[in-house]
Amino acid sequence: MTTPTTDAPAVREEVLEAVGLTKHFPVSRRLGSLLTRTRPTVHAVDDVHLTLRRGQVTALVGESGSGKSTVARLLAQLYPRTAGTVRLHGEPVTVRGGRPFRAYARRVQLIFQDPFASLNPVHTVRYHLTRALRIHGNAGRTAADLDAALAKLLERVSLTPAERYLDKFPHELSGGQRQRVAIARALGADPDVLLADEPVSMLDVSIRLGVLNLLRDLKERLHLAILYITHDIASARYFADETLVMYAGRLVEGGGSETVTQSPAHPYTRLLIDSAPDPDRITGDAVAAGRERGDGEPPSLIRPPAGCRFHPRCPAAMPRCTTDLPPRLEVGDRPDHWAACWLYDPATVAAAREVNR
């Protein structure tokens, strides 16, 4: 019998859950492939399982093009799924447009990757926020209600006093201020879930910290469930409770953020961590170091590699890796730390040693 220790993280209420989430985009048939019968597709997302919990930040990190934004869009129900289930508060939901979509969007809000493109340049901050409040029925009855709601939204994202910002156009705001407005607009729906797609990657360091602290504050004060998509794994360490790593359309590792960043288990995560800019490794050698690690090319997602999708680049690949898809395996150092990698299956490792003998 095990009794829960006090320092074990409390298991929080599940808010949004994805089971077997899959998205294949059809692409035009090149002349060369007229001979094949099936229409080629981009395997953007395959069999993704994840759970967002109340008052918790889950980071999704991974390679450019690995499917992170697609996961966010699927969770926001902006694309139809190829397969899989999305559950909100335990209920399976599928919505396409119209009133049901608006009702869903009231609970689940997406903040887009690009703060330069996400606000309409011809409208003021007031217009953007008022619209968000109205659509979701949070504007109140009177003009005074609306003003109060607007002030409260801006205060939540630390743009105070509100009057200084309400009548500004997007181009009159700095990048960080624009991103705060985008977050305020999402909060206008009073959602349970915030899907933040690279909310800070276009912002510089000093502003970046402010936006990340804001997200942490929203999690703590409003108990939002937050999906934080980023390619900056160091920021995941600082701001996320849990970190998931994606490679070529699949989740390959997951666990507590400190565990995943300090003891990465999957060879791709290790490559990612090793590649983080390290000023102590100064000029020139960096390039050579990259070549030695043999960090090859990202795979085609139209014809993804069989077995483990990372095997063509993996320095530890074993025979089985080229044929069989690795399931989630427990790493064993911490509870809830898993990797989809055959290195964590003792039988496979033993068999590979036999072959090499």
Next chain:
Amino acid sequence: MSEPVLEIRKLCVDYGLGDEAVHAVRDVDLTLHRGEVLGLAGESGSGKSTLAYGLTRLLPPPGVISGGEVIYHPVDGPPVDVLSLSPARLRDFRWAETSIVFQGAMNSLNPVHKVSTQLLDVIRAHEPGTTRAARLARARDLLRLVGIAADRLDSYPHQLSGGMRQRVMIAMALALEPQVVIMDEPTTALDVVMQRQILGQLAELRERLGFAVLFITHDLSLLVEFSDRIAIMYGGRIVEEAPAGELYRRALHPYTDGLLHSFPALRGPRRELTGIPGSPPDLRAMPTGCAFHPRCPRAFTPCDAELPLLGPPGDDDPGRAVACWLHPAAAAVPR
């Protein structure tokens, strides 16, 4: 150090005219040498993009160059004053000698054309005599360089992820084989593995083709690793310039020091992040003296009244320059 390829002297750029003018770039002196990577870092709004657009004369209105000069040294032939080129010569200069990857370039691909069409057009314009097959092979090579599988050549921009679009723009800039490559935040949407790979490719190409790179970013940690020299910009001015390693080991300007301490660290113990307190200066109402003094933890008597000028900090520091009263030798240099 090798010979200069681009010299910027006392460049000033304003937005607007007269009393309304915002002085976004002030008295900037900067030299790019043949074959080097010069990093330019600084907070949002410090004038990095304005400097890049000013020196290629691509400033959007109401931007105007209000002073200074930009001298380009071709591989053969006499130096050229870029700011006084006729429109026709300017087009040649831009096309044949420089290429720029704009900030936010991932949104500047034409949405109605396939990536292949756009890339092939650029290659054809640059190398008119080639066959279609040769151009296609080159397009594939360029995409491989930036880590995109050749089977994505026929994608439309909306079918690519944000980072993939950014990489296509980098491939296009390299297609021109220029002498000077200016990259304004080219890798902000990329994961570190990809960043490292692209910067590695860039360094290799540079060795082979000998072009120089002006690399603009707010990610100082990236610059420290990949550039030869780094210039730091604050409030429209260059406030420090040094070889990359020295800047990292011993930042002289308190602003540089603050920038170096604003990154979450991936390795080692988790430390509280301080960032830089206060907010960037308002260009319409610049502080007197050193523009950084209201935020500077080490400000003292002369800082709020007198402007420190960029100059060498002392005899023992060749190749460095700083504009800060903590290093008064700098300010003593006459203009």
